Amino acid sequence: MTPLLWSGAVGSWLFVAVFLLDGLTRPGYHPLRQPVSALALGPRGWIQTTNFVLCGLLIAAGATALPTATDGYALALGAGVLGLALVASGIFRMDPMRGYPPGTPDSTPEEYSTRHQAHDWAGTVVFLLLPGVALIAVLELADPAWKVGSGIVAAASAVAVGAFGRLWEQDSPRVGLVQRAAITVSLAWLGYLFAHGATV
Numbered sequence: 001m002t003p004l005l006w007s008g009a010v011g012s013w014l015f016v017a018v019f020l021l022d023g024l025t026r027p028g029y030h031p032l033r034q035p036v037s038a039l040a041l042g043p044r045g046w047i048q049t050t051n052f053v054l055c056g057l058l059i060a061a062g063a064t065a066l067p068t069a070t071d072g073y074a075l076a077l078g079a080g081v082l083g084l085a086l087v088a089s090g091i092f093r094m095d096p097m098r099g100y101p102p103g104t105p106d107s108t109p110e111e112y113s114t115r116h117q118a119h120d121w122a123g124t125v126v127f128l129l130l131p132g133v134a135l136i137a138v139l140e141l142a143d144p145a146w147k148v149g150s151g152i153v154a155a156a157s158a159v160a161v162g163a164f165g166r167l168w169e170q171d172s173p174r175v176g177l178v179q180r181a182a183i184t185v186s187l188a189w190l191g192y193l194f195a196h197g198a199t200v
Contacts, residue, residue, distance in 0.1 A: 053086075
């Protein structure tokens, strides 16, 4: 089961590394303001689409080995659904908006495509499970250190996810930064959980 656990760790960390690097080097893209999902648009959009699908599948694969490594069946289910929701986020792209890709009106559309609506549903699952999986770990893992660490991650991620939701509605110039914080904290922890399971 160790290769599966390492696949989950790689998927968690690689997802973050790719969207951070791509966002910093993408012409016309502003990572402080624009969301990670917008990277799936434009000429280089295939990079983030692949990132969603590949890393989501790696996380889902890793989740199948979590029950053996941690005795956490609900934890495995939560991580698996999170991975599959990332895959769906890649299959169903968001609509162009708020100035990206370059040339797009700097506003939010009054109506969304069906594809965008599906992306929003997948994203809702992702952002509920970013703190949710860590909270499940608090309830299900036996190690006190993991309980405390997971609780801190769950709280920090929940605060960041809530702030992201509010800032998105306000079209804040810092919405992309807060979203990145929520994703990075949660997936860095999840990757470490997979890696820890692979080495014990």
